[in-house]
Amino acid sequence: MKLDSKYFDKIRMTPRGSKPEPKVEKTCEWPGCEKPARHKAPKGRNAEGQFHAFCLQHVQEYNKSYNYFAGMGDASISDYQKASQTGHRPTWKLGENAHANAGARRGTARNVRDPLELLGRERKPAEQKLGRTLRKNELAALQTLGLDENATPDDAKAKYKLLVKRLHPDANGGSRANEDTLKAVIQAYDTLRASGFC
Ligand SMILES: [Zn+2]
Numbered sequence: 001m002k003l004d005s006k007y008f009d010k011i012r013m014t015p016r017g018s019k020p021e022p023k024v025e026k027t028c029e030w031p032g033c034e035k036p037a038r039h040k041a042p043k044g045r046n047a048e049g050q051f052h053a054f055c056l057q058h059v060q061e062y063n064k065s066y067n068y069f070a071g072m073g074d075a076s077i078s079d080y081q082k083a084s085q086t087g088h089r090p091t092w093k094l095g096e097n098a099h100a101n102a103g104a105r106r107g108t109a110r111n112v113r114d115p116l117e118l119l120g121r122e123r124k125p126a127e128q129k130l131g132r133t134l135r136k137n138e139l140a141a142l143q144t145l146g147l148d149e150n151a152t153p154d155d156a157k158a159k160y161k162l163l164v165k166r167l168h169p170d171a172n173g174g175s176r177a178n179e180d181t182l183k184a185v186i187q188a189y190d191t192l193r194a195s196g197f198c
Helices: 006-012 056-069 074-085 098-105 125-130 136-144 153-167 179-194
Strands: 039-042 051-054
Touching: 039 056, 051 056, 125 136, 136 179, 153 179
Parallel strands: none
Antiparallel strands: 039 051
């Protein structure tokens, strides 16, 4: 089809007096936010002309972070994201799999294109604390303490104390029947401490 044809012009023009399309309001793309999305924010590099839709609060938050990242290298951005998951407290070293995990996370927030990964994805509490996916041995350690990926560091500490108290020979009339279980519990807690969980 020739783009300068009179038919094309007809199609493209909005006829006068036509009814406006019924307004369907989009919901804010920020995870967990259900407010109407009346504000647009550019998606950024390699996505020119594409926009996220946010509520007022979240478009401001997005723009603030977006400007903050302008001029930062990829490494600084991933450091920032890691830090923001732990409230910008000083954190431990990036794990070997940090890059692989970052790749896997890309675009997982409601399948929204998010090149800077500002939106992140919903993480279980244990993953939030670690800033990454749980490793097998970490999940196993939590399970040894009778917990799972919903556990917080405080849960792990409390459960550890309780189990040690309960399994210790002193609490069992000097019996060492629970020695193996006690060892497993101590080992599990060591694993969680070594990974920076608690
Ligand atoms: Zn919002």
